[in-house]
Amino acid sequence: MKTLNRVTLKRALAVGISLAGIAAGYQVFAADEAKPAATEQPTSLRISPSQYRQSITDIFGSSIAITGRFEPETRDEGLMAVGARTANVSDSGLERYDDLARGIALQVVDERHRATLISCKPANAKAADEACARKFITETGRLLYRRPLKEDEIQNQIKVAGDSADKVHDFYAGLSTSLSTMLVSPNFLFRYKVVEADPAHAGQKRMDSLTKAHQLSFLLWNAGPDDKLIEAAVKGELQNKAGLQRQVDRMVSSPRLEAGVRAFFSDMLTFSDFEVMSKDPAFFPRYTLKVKDESQEQTLRTIVDHVVKRQGDYRDLFTTRNTFLTRSLAALYDVPLVETTDNGQPMHWQPYTYGENDPRAGILAQASFVALHSPAGRTSPTGRGKALREAILCQMVPPPPGNVDFKFVQDTTNPVYKTTRDRLTAHRSEAMCAGCHKITDPIGLALENFDSSGGFRTTENGVQIDTTGDLSGVKFDGPIGLSKAIHDDPATVACVAKRAFAFGAGRSPTTNSDDWKQIERGFKDSNYNFVTLLRQIALSDMFYAVPTQTVAAK
């Protein structure tokens, strides 16, 4: 069992966390406070599969198919975007990048794409052509490496393209070899943080302009900078407030922002776990593969609509009655849906608003949350409660001890303990279990109206489900009550702000700084407008603070 020292207690109190857990000998604590500051962390970040895909789409268009698998990601401080710091490239991983790269490069130069994607024509398509190769490599390399290529890098690539073209007597094959080489280069696969002497503060360093550019574009767009941003960085414009603001304003109003917001919430809501999640069709015939994919899309659409299009209050995401549905999702949720518009046109995704008295509202009632955090055949209030604490409130729940007797939880046929709540209550009566379960179960049990697949129910084994609970002392009943409690909990907004910063920076913010307090204030003053939050992070000095271990000035 964990011992509770004074420092931890103070810390837990300082971040305003449930006292129930502490009283029982356990504590929840803000996840990023839990670990001592690492001393030897890398600062370079491996680009994620979604960043890779987004970059290729931004550079070459959406008609380039990206087929193949990526190396798995690791989660750190709640995000894959932070885990990217320690992500390596293994032998099999590089083979995969190599396969992807060749697949992409062949398409870019094929007859269907070359006219639009290669801005010059060789004098002879059956031989090397230095001028055209130079043009393509310079233009494309700049977007892939997120900076202008140096002359010797260009020369190297011209040689690769030329040698290859000569060998197989095909200019485009040569270009494809060069492109696939750039696509497996660490200059593309990793983001490096480069610092330079800070002219305003003698003896200090600052992030160089191009590093600022990609940090900004990965925060807002989940991909590398476009040509305009690179241009601004090369001119040094990002090193002054006005120049930075011009770019941030442009980027925030770009349609690419949606991709950034989607990627951020997919990461924060741990959607990558869907890859290894399935439901038993014997219990949940409506939970098909299609539903699994669509449930993620449902939540992302709800989010984009609410925080980007309507620029609504972030907290309302947990209570909003507006969402989007397909026919299969409507079947899962058992709500009627007519799949045509007023003039009879078919419509795959439809906006849908739950009625005033409907027990479902907000993104936590969607299958992307309640089904993702349930085992294949039954619910787990503990699992849901833990996920809610960790993903939405940025709190950490300690792992259970090894030698636990779960006999009560298991026995679903016990005549005394008919519902999951009964069984968990019996389990919690054991002292060693009580501490953690007080943290997770009262919030998880409020979601018991949703079965393991996300379908709605009011009874279990013939007994009415009791969905009362409490969050940090606030009592409520049912999923609507829980969603209101989450809406009102100060940890909810503090959490999304920290995660958004970390998503772009690859590290959690120092939350006791004045800079951070200003960002939090600005978020509050904007009525928790998420786009304003992103804008403030993008304009803050702390977002570009020199990490502890960086590339030295050149």
Next chain:
Amino acid sequence: MTTMHRRRVLKGMMGGAAVTVGLPILDCLLNESGTAFAATGKELPTRFVTWFWGLGLGEQNWVPKETGAKYELPPQLQSLKPIQHKLNLFSGGQVFLDGQANNTHFTGVQGHMTGKVASAAEYFGSVDTLIGDVIGKGTRFRSLEVSCDGDPKACWSARMDSGKLSAEVSPLALYTRIFGPEFKDPNAAEFVPDPAVMVRRSALSAVSEERKDLMQNLGAADKAKLDNYFTALRSLEQKLDIQLQKPEPLPACSKPKAPDEEKEVSTLAVDAMARHNLFAQLIAHALACGQTRVANLSITQGMSGLRKEGEPSNHHTYTHEEPIDPVLGYQPKAAWFQMLYMKGLYDFAMAMDGIQEGDKTLLDRSILYAYTDHGAPRLHSVRNYPFVLLGSANGRMKTGLHVADPGGAATRVGFTAMQAMGVPLNSWGVNSNHVSSPLSDVLV
């Protein structure tokens, strides 16, 4: 390169042992007794495969009363009965925590696979990679990693200089990687180097040239990370180099049948084991075809999420929640999974044993190293670990034994395997998990 003389063919055939059905001509490449390549006198290669299953074998009841050759296989291992003479069962070993917390499903494996119990971030130099450094040089793949439940993170292999490797989850993708268009049949009469491979090989040197520029301004941690990248790049270059050379003929090599397209990943144990059996065939063939000498298979991560059809809870949940049957002495629902996995281990062993290489089978030339994350599953204990080692490492390991080492360090099993595989180490492991003597009963 080996040339073939009529005399050698005859000699090989007269040798008798080497002449097996289907491949008589190629067996002439072996010496008379079928133990080595005729042309070079080099011994046929030794291979090493790790095989991980989650959540142990049960409480105490799996430990046979007798040690040595005359012991009864426990109920959980009954499916291995037909090849009991080709395996060793190890019991009693434990992982010493030395004051570290037992991070369940991790710390135990960390201890006996890497010799060091430390934080979760430290997992370096697993047994298979130390062995791979000795036996695995010069093959197309340094090693192959697979997992059967769709989770690419279910893999315990990690080199000294990098973190854990990731696993291939699709048999079809593994097939394509090994036996797809880039596969060169070692027994093909003709060999023409592929110009596309030559082009790729020389193009990669452009990436190597970026190294110096990238490295010069990085801090230590970023340098190490970039070093890992360049290690992987060298492996890729080596793989292409190997594809440009005529491979050494291997008598037992044949191309397996391509697996079907994947079904959706499910959490049903039977689906995972079906995928396991496809992987078993592919790995056995990859080993016989000289594509690699080291492979690592995991059925799941330690916390097995596999289920039996129609039951709402998974294997891991059962180990926690199911009462121990007072008559049987173990958790019956959890035991269903253990037995299913052990049937899989038998199938894997048979995929290797079905390939004859001269006077021995592929299994005989290998160690198939089966290990788990916990001793007693209900307690998630780090004591009394079961290990099942199959094959005799090209004759360097005796088989058919139960070796008990109650209270000893579980690292002795890995150390013993490394000794049999010729890893030049006098001792292995850190603090209480440090060992310097192998379990010599099994070493020849």
